[in-house]
Amino acid sequence: MDFEFLKKLIVPAQTKIIMLIMDGLGGLPQEPGGKTELETAYTPNLDKLAAQSALGLSQPAGPGITVGSGPGHLAIFGYDPVEYEIGRGALEALGVDFELCPEDVAARGNFCTVDENGLLTDRRAGRLPTEESAKLVELLGNVKADGVEFFLRPIKEHRFAFVMRAPGLCGALSDTDPLKLGVAAPPVRALKREADCAAEYVNQFICQARQVLKCQSPANMVLLRGFAKLPDLPKYKDLFGLNAAAIAVNGMYRGVSRLAGMTVLNVCGVTPADEFAALEQHWDEFDFFYIHIKQTDTCGENGDFPGKVRVIEEVDALIPRLLALDPDVVIVSGDHSSPAVMKSHSWHPVPTLLYSKLARPDGIAQFGERACARGSLGILPAKHVMPIALANAGRIAKYGA
Amino acid sequence: MDFEFLKKLIVPAQTKIIMLIMDGLGGLPQEPGGKTELETAYTPNLDKLAAQSALGLSQPAGPGITVGSGPGHLAIFGYDPVEYEIGRGALEALGVDFELCPEDVAARGNFCTVDENGLLTDRRAGRLPTEESAKLVELLGNVKADGVEFFLRPIKEHRFAFVMRAPGLCGALSDTDPLKLGVAAPPVRALKREADCAAEYVNQFICQARQVLKCQSPANMVLLRGFAKLPDLPKYKDLFGLNAAAIAVNGMYRGVSRLAGMTVLNVCGVTPADEFAALEQHWDEFDFFYIHIKQTDTCGENGDFPGKVRVIEEVDALIPRLLALDPDVVIVSGDHSSPAVMKSHSWHPVPTLLYSKLARPDGIAQFGERACARGSLGILPAKHVMPIALANAGRIAKYGA
Numbered sequence: 001m002d003f004e005f006l007k008k009l010i011v012p013a014q015t016k017i018i019m020l021i022m023d024g025l026g027g028l029p030q031e032p033g034g035k036t037e038l039e040t041a042y043t044p045n046l047d048k049l050a051a052q053s054a055l056g057l058s059q060p061a062g063p064g065i066t067v068g069s070g071p072g073h074l075a076i077f078g079y080d081p082v083e084y085e086i087g088r089g090a091l092e093a094l095g096v097d098f099e100l101c102p103e104d105v106a107a108r109g110n111f112c113t114v115d116e117n118g119l120l121t122d123r124r125a126g127r128l129p130t131e132e133s134a135k136l137v138e139l140l141g142n143v144k145a146d147g148v149e150f151f152l153r154p155i156k157e158h159r160f161a162f163v164m165r166a167p168g169l170c171g172a173l174s175d176t177d178p179l180k181l182g183v184a185a186p187p188v189r190a191l192k193r194e195a196d197c198a199a200e201y202v203n204q205f206i207c208q209a210r211q212v213l214k215c216q217s218p219a220n221m222v223l224l225r226g227f228a229k230l231p232d233l234p235k236y237k238d239l240f241g242l243n244a245a246a247i248a249v250n251g252m253y254r255g256v257s258r259l260a261g262m263t264v265l266n267v268c269g270v271t272p273a274d275e276f277a278a279l280e281q282h283w284d285e286f287d288f289f290y291i292h293i294k295q296t297d298t299c300g301e302n303g304d305f306p307g308k309v310r311v312i313e314e315v316d317a318l319i320p321r322l323l324a325l326d327p328d329v330v331i332v333s334g335d336h337s338s339p340a341v342m343k344s345h346s347w348h349p350v351p352t353l354l355y356s357k358l359a360r361p362d363g364i365a366q367f368g369e370r371a372c373a374r375g376s377l378g379i380l381p382a383k384h385v386m387p388i389a390l391a392n393a394g395r396i397a398k399y400g401a
Numbered sequence: 402m403d404f405e406f407l408k409k410l411i412v413p414a415q416t417k418i419i420m421l422i423m424d425g426l427g428g429l430p431q432e433p434g435g436k437t438e439l440e441t442a443y444t445p446n447l448d449k450l451a452a453q454s455a456l457g458l459s460q461p462a463g464p465g466i467t468v469g470s471g472p473g474h475l476a477i478f479g480y481d482p483v484e485y486e487i488g489r490g491a492l493e494a495l496g497v498d499f500e501l502c503p504e505d506v507a508a509r510g511n512f513c514t515v516d517e518n519g520l521l522t523d524r525r526a527g528r529l530p531t532e533e534s535a536k537l538v539e540l541l542g543n544v545k546a547d548g549v550e551f552f553l554r555p556i557k558e559h560r561f562a563f564v565m566r567a568p569g570l571c572g573a574l575s576d577t578d579p580l581k582l583g584v585a586a587p588p589v590r591a592l593k594r595e596a597d598c599a600a601e602y603v604n605q606f607i608c609q610a611r612q613v614l615k616c617q618s619p620a621n622m623v624l625l626r627g628f629a630k631l632p633d634l635p636k637y638k639d640l641f642g643l644n645a646a647a648i649a650v651n652g653m654y655r656g657v658s659r660l661a662g663m664t665v666l667n668v669c670g671v672t673p674a675d676e677f678a679a680l681e682q683h684w685d686e687f688d689f690f691y692i693h694i695k696q697t698d699t700c701g702e703n704g705d706f707p708g709k710v711r712v713i714e715e716v717d718a719l720i721p722r723l724l725a726l727d728p729d730v731v732i733v734s735g736d737h738s739s740p741a742v743m744k745s746h747s748w749h750p751v752p753t754l755l756y757s758k759l760a761r762p763d764g765i766a767q768f769g770e771r772a773c774a775r776g777s778l779g780i781l782p783a784k785h786v787m788p789i790a791l792a793n794a795g796r797i798a799k800y801g802a
Contacts, residue, residue: 028761032453036761057777061800064788065410068801081801082406091802345799347792348761349777369761370777379779 003234006387006396010241015328015393017242018279019290021076022315023069023253024297024338026057026350026369030305037296037305037340038351039368041312045319046332049355051365053330056377057349058385060336066347069297072335073256077290078240078386079233086256087171087228093161094255096153100163100230105171105198107227109152109160111136111219118184118221123177124158125219133158136219143208148201162224164202170195173202175225185223202227235261236288240390245282247275248292257290272311276318283325300338301345308340329392330355331385332367349379356392404635407788407797411642416729416794418643419680420691422477423716424470424654425698425739427458427751427770431706438697438706438741439752440769442713446720447733450756452766454731457778458750459786461737467748470698471495473736474657478691479641479787480634487657488572488629494562495656497554501564501631506572506599509627510553510563512537512620519585519622524578526620529559537620544609549602563625565603571596574603576626586624603628636662637689641791646683648676649693658691673712677719684726701739702746709741730793731756732786733768750780757793 027037060067060075061082070091071081086094089106100106111133113122128136134154143150148166155161172191178184187206190199206222213220236244238261246257246264254264263286267278272293279289293315299308322330330353337348351372362375373379377388390396428438461468461476462483471492472482487495490507501507512534514523529537535555544551549567556562573592579585588607591600607623614621637645639662647658647665655665664687668679673694680690694716700709723731731754738749752773763776774780778789791797 026761028759032762033764057779062788063781063785064790064792064797066792066797066799068799071801082403086801088802342759346759347789347797370764373763373777373779374775379777379781 003239007239009397009399010390011395011397012241013394015287015395017288017329017331017389017393018322018327019076019288019331019333019389020293020315020322021073021290022293022296022312022332022334024300024336024345025334026337026339026346026348027300027308028339028341028348030341036369037300037308038312039370041309041316043312043316043367045316046353046367047365049319049323049330049332050353050367050371051363052359052361053353053355054359054377055362055364055367055372055375056352057369057372057379058333058352058382059349059379060382062381064347066345067336068345069252069335070256073253074233075382076333076335076385077260078383079260080383084231084233086231088226089162089228090230091252092155092226093153093163094259095250095252096155096161097251097254098151098153098161098163099258100255101165102230102232103167103169104163104165105169105173105227105229107162107224109162110177110223111158111160112185112221112223113218114184114221120178120181120183120185122218123179123181123223128158128219130154130156133160133219136213136216139212140209143205143212145201145204145208150205158219164198164205166201169198169229171198171227171229173199173227175227176206177223177225185221188224230259233259233261237261240386241395242288243286244288244290245286246290246292247278248290249275250292250294253292253294262290272315272318276321280321280325296334297338300340301343303340303343305340328356329389331389333385350382352377352385354385354388354392358392404640408640410798410800411791412796412798413642414795416688416796418689418730418732418790418794419723419728420477420689420732420734420790421694421716421723422474422691423694423697423713423733423735425701425737425746426735427738427740427747427749428701428709429740429742429749431742437770438701438709439713440771442710442717444713444717444768446717447754447768448766450720450724450731450733451754451768451772452764453760453762454754454756455760455778456763456765456768456773456776457753458770458773458780459734459753459783460750460780461783463782465748467746468737469746470653470736471657473783474654475634476783477734477736477786478658478661479784480661481784485632485634487632489627490563490629491631492653493556493560493627494554494564496653497556497562498652498655499552499554499562499564500659501656502566503631503633504568504570505564505566506570506574506628506630508563508625508629510561511578511624512559512561513586513622513624514619515585515622521579521582521584521586523619524580524582524624525559529620531555531557534559534561534620537614537617540613541610544606544613546602546605546609551606559620565599565606567602570599570630572599572628572630574600574628576628577607578624578626586622589625631660634660634662638662641787642796643689644687645689645691646687647691647693648679649691650676651693651695654693654695663691673716673719677722681722681726697735698739701741702744704741704744706741729757730790732790734786751783753778753781753786755786755789755793759793
């Protein structure tokens with residue numbers, strides 16, 4: 001849907017919407033004729049809610065497309081994930097909870113090993129332990145250049161996030177990682193004229209970083225790739241008229257929701273129950289709440305079918321606390337599927353439940369893939385879920401007379 | 402879906418996809434409360450396959466649109482049939498198995514009758530018998546002009562295919578058929594400046610054809626219409642990374658699949674079993690196979706309900722041979738519906754089955770219109786079937802992180 005069309009119809013209301021996202025929710029049966037993770041889980045509360053809801057299957061980025069968590073979240077948040085692309089560098093910075101500004105250019109960094117002639121011998125510096133990597137990141141904190149600020153954050157093993165901040169930077173930069181050994185890492189090149197200045201800054205950084213690291217072993221050099229700025233997303237307040245809050249433990253999800261203009265709430269603890277406590281605590285302050293459950297995806301990616309079932313059951317048991325707040329609209333869905341049998345994200349459409357007093361209930365008292373396939377929301381692009389939720393929340397005016 | 406977006410995500414794989422198209426597969430009940438042709442047919446093999454598959458109904462060119470076989474095939478092949486239009490002339494040439502080159506301009510020809518003043522008295526020359534028409538086509542084979550080659554092929558009755566070949570021809574040409582009697586057929590006009598040369602060639606052809614035919618009766622003149630070049634389709638190899646083969650007996654389907662870059666295989670014989678034998682014979686050589694079954698449509702167009710049922714049963718009996726090859730993905734669908742009760746193509750969405758080990762099975766053990774309406778593929782544009790098949794074949798990489 002065209003945002004300009006939708007924006008004109010948005011009206012204020014006193015209603016509240018909860019969007020509960022179980023990461024990688026959709027699954028597959030373990031054996032022919034079997035049930036998926038969600039179908040296997042004992043979910044009396046979600047099933048009861050489903051009976052009063054409209055059900056469907058959402059597709060994040062079109063038929064057959066498997067998405068990463070970035071585009072998957074943009075889609076369920078209401079944005080077209082192909083139009084608004086989040087580059088790798090920006091995603092890595094968000095992932096370590098770095099508060100990226102709109103002008104920042106971010107990249108994914110690797111510590112690597114070069115020989116005395118500067119030729120690459122290991123692109124990952126022997127997968128350097130995270131603690132050692134963190135110390136080197138601290139050392140590199142001393143690299144300075146005029147007119148620009150550099151920020152570095154350790155990620156995991158040899159990986160770190162690189163961010164540079166200066167007015168008017170352009171992120172159209174080539175990678176320095178040649179993706180093979182026995183050659184020197186090339187300097188960064190500007191892919192557009194406007195990026196000349198940014199290229200100059202990066203090359204200054206790399207030059208100094210080499211000096212700083214030259215006596216280190218095995219990590220005596222850095223590679224940078226996936227340069228990107230944040231996509232310029234219209235914000236929830238402007239777009240949907242929503243004062244929105246995000247409840248998520250992991251950096252990336254906190255980052256993506258900040259991108260949509262949500263206020264990211266602090267959670268005391270890391271469990272789903274801790275997240276629901278944050279919801280209860282801040283209930284009066286916002287009119288939209290996004291809650292992110294990470295463990296469903298982690299279990300899916302690990303091939304842990306029973307683990308994923310248990311997380312779903314854990315969330316189900318918390319549903320009464322959510323309903324006790326008397327929300328006007330509840331969305332329960334995922335950002336993509338992560339079937340345990342595939343140990344990865346997948347393209348399969350995602351079970352989606354939309355509850356409100358005004359939803360037309362399908363009368364299907366079960367929340368599962370096949371139940372949702374029979375639902376009245378049909379197979380819908382994930383970006384269509386928010387307009388339907390807004391309508392149910394009395395926040396979209398009539399079009400035409 | 403945007404091809405540029407999809408192309409970037411395509412990855413190589415060792416998987417094999419079979420697309421079995423029963424032409425005009427979708428049908429209608431003969432009487433209120435009755436079953437369609439596909440629902441009536443005894444199809445134990447397709448039903449068993451359906452139980453392990455995702456089902457849906459595909460729409461070739463949008464709601465309410467009845468398509469010809471050309472656009473119907475482009476759609477199920479993954480192309481937007483409105484964006485990639487196959488002109489009438491090109492379709493006629495493909496239909497008689499003429500190997501149209503990308504630069505050729507084709508038209509549909511009619512033998513007609515004119516009086517001594519050159520005014521049209523019969524646009525179809527009394528629906529000239531095909532044999533007589535074929536003789537006249539041979540006579541016209543003598544027509545020559547400098548810088549261009551003309552090719553003619555008889556079709557049926559008064560109709561023939563006209564093709565001209567020269568470098569840089571443009572097909573934007575007006576028809577010479579005035580669609581009424583008592584007037585002279587106008588010369589061809591160039592509809593764009595670039596077509597001036599092509600118009601000149603056609604008019605030279607018509608002028609000479611009149612001389613050649615002047616003593617014939619009743620067919621003493623020709624009309625040409627529907628000038629068209631082939632649409633420039635991205636090829637299966639470039640677009641999907643597929644080394645594709647087509648197994649079809651009739652010229653038009655061989656032509657359309659050649660257009661998509663498929664290798665058209667020879668079939669010894671004309672029956673579905675002969676086509677399956679070709680599949681078995683060439684199984685190791687390709688990673689995508691399109692198999693076309695014509696008789697379902699022929700029976701539909703003839704109003705032969707039981708005949709269409711029998712053809713479907715004949716194909717069902719061959720399914721075990723197909724599965725014995727252990728394909729990774731199987732699509733069973735049609736290019737459009739052809740209900741016997743309508744004796745024509747129709748707009749009704751087409752039963753579609755997608756089997757793979759990674760498909761999320763709907764658990765519906767029946768392949769029919771109403772069964773498919775309950776399936777998790779929903780009502781989908783036919784052009785979305787290929788991306789889903791490619792995903793199931795492990796040929797689409799994840800989008801974003």
